[in-house]
Amino acid sequence: MSTVIYPSPIFGPVHSRRLGLSLGINLLPADGKVCSFDCIYCECGFNGDHRPKMSFPSREEVVEKLEEKLQQMTTEGQLPDVLTFAGNGEPTCHPYFPEIIDDVRALRNRYCPKAKVSVLSNSTLIHNQRVHDALMKVDNNILKLDTVNPDYIKKVDRPTGAYDVKRIIERMKAFDGHVIIQTIFLHGPGVSNTGDEYVEPWLEAVKEIGPQKVMVYTIDRETPDKTLSKATHEELDSICNRVIAAGIPCQASY
Numbered sequence: 001m002s003t004v005i006y007p008s009p010i011f012g013p014v015h016s017r018r019l020g021l022s023l024g025i026n027l028l029p030a031d032g033k034v035c036s037f038d039c040i041y042c043e044c045g046f047n048g049d050h051r052p053k054m055s056f057p058s059r060e061e062v063v064e065k066l067e068e069k070l071q072q073m074t075t076e077g078q079l080p081d082v083l084t085f086a087g088n089g090e091p092t093c094h095p096y097f098p099e100i101i102d103d104v105r106a107l108r109n110r111y112c113p114k115a116k117v118s119v120l121s122n123s124t125l126i127h128n129q130r131v132h133d134a135l136m137k138v139d140n141n142i143l144k145l146d147t148v149n150p151d152y153i154k155k156v157d158r159p160t161g162a163y164d165v166k167r168i169i170e171r172m173k174a175f176d177g178h179v180i181i182q183t184i185f186l187h188g189p190g191v192s193n194t195g196d197e198y199v200e201p202w203l204e205a206v207k208e209i210g211p212q213k214v215m216v217y218t219i220d221r222e223t224p225d226k227t228l229s230k231a232t233h234e235e236l237d238s239i240c241n242r243v244i245a246a247g248i249p250c251q252a253s254y
Contacts, residue, residue, distance in 0.1 A: 004043045004221065005032065005050060006087040009057040010065045013073070013080050017253040018215055019118060019140070023069065023080040025062065025104065026087025027094035029054040035089035036124040038158040040225035041186060044088055047160070049224070052088075059096040063103045070111040079112040082140070085119040092125040098134035105137060116140055120182070124163065126171045135175070142180045142215065143172060147193050148201045156191050172209045181206055182215045185231040185239065194235045199242070207246050214243045217253040230254075 008030035016022040028034045032052030033044050044050065057065075066083075073079055083104055085091040094100065101117070108115055118140035125131045126143065135141045146157055148165050157163075172179055183202065185194050193199075206214060216239050218231040236252040243250035 004045075005030070006044075008054075008087065009062045010069050011087065013078075016082070016084070017217070017220065018251060019084060019116075020081030021078070022082045022084045022118075023066075023073070024087060025066065025083060025085045025091075025100075027056060027062065027085065027091045027097065027100065028052070028088040029056060030088075033089045034093055035122070036093065036160050037090070037122045038160055040156055040158065040188075040191075041184060041219055041223045041228055043221040043223070045224045050088075056094055059100055059103065062100050063107070066104065066107055067111075070107060074111055080115050082116045082118050083108055083112075085117075085121075090122055090124065091119060092121050092128075092131045092135075098130045101134040101137055118142060120144075122157070123168050123172065124159065124161070126174075127167065132171070132174065136178055140180055141175060141178055142182050144183070145169070145172070145181050145202070145205065145209075146183050147198055148205045149193075149198060152191065152193060152198065156186075156193075169205050169209060172211075177210050177212055179209065179211045180213045180215060181209065181211045182217070185216060185218055185236060186228050187231065188225065188228040191228075194231050194239070199239055203242055203246065206243065206248065211248060214240075214248055214250040215253065216240055216243070216250065220253075 008026040011024040029052035032050040038047045116139035123143040240250045240252040
């Protein structure tokens with residue numbers, strides 16, 4: 001059972017494969033998961049194994065702890081490359097997510113103006129106008145689209161509520177290019193998504209969305225489903241090259 005549960009509301013900094021020196025902002029409880037997906041590859045484990053008893057950190061606590069950490073990093077002479085909303089689940093679930101985005105941008109401008117503000121989201125709440133507007137304000141609006149195959153989504157991403165991938169794609173298009181698509185490629189019994197039957201329709205959706213960038217990656221840490229394995233370098237490179245050939249920048253993380 002995978003049990004990487006992050007401190008809240010601030011953790012790190014950590015060295016991210018995709019983003020550089022990343023200071024994490026975890027808007028979820030510190031003792032468990034709150035997520036609208038229950039992915040079989042999640043480093044934090046299955047939702048049912050980590051039901052939190054603590055509450056969400058308050059808006060005020062997030063601001064206070066982030067400022068303390070940025071002051072410490074300023075003193076140490078090591079500022080982050082990015083402030084990343086991630087952690088124990090889906091950050092846009094926090095009731096004050098839009099307001100906290102404004103707070104974090106203000107602190108970024110004060111302490112580390114060169115740093116980017118990034119959000120790692122599973123896209124399930126982008127139909128909410130307040131969430132959409134908040135994501136339009138961040139530097140890296142990184143949204144998950146693991147496939148366009150509904151059966152695969154049910155097996156691998158396992159949404160906890162209603163999920164219509166066609167609606168998700170339409171809402172991604174509404175960002176008018178201010179979006180980075182993030183997709184994990186992996187192997188497992190009945191769930192491998194590196195073949196043409198998955199990649200071709202996914203690529204067509206990506207071209208429809210017209211993102212500023214695509215990030216493809218594979219498993220890097222322990223997964224709660226022990227039957228999963230990494231996509232190969234060759235598979236990721238091939239997919240990445242197909243995205244680039246479509247005129248969209250793409251980054252592969254192995």
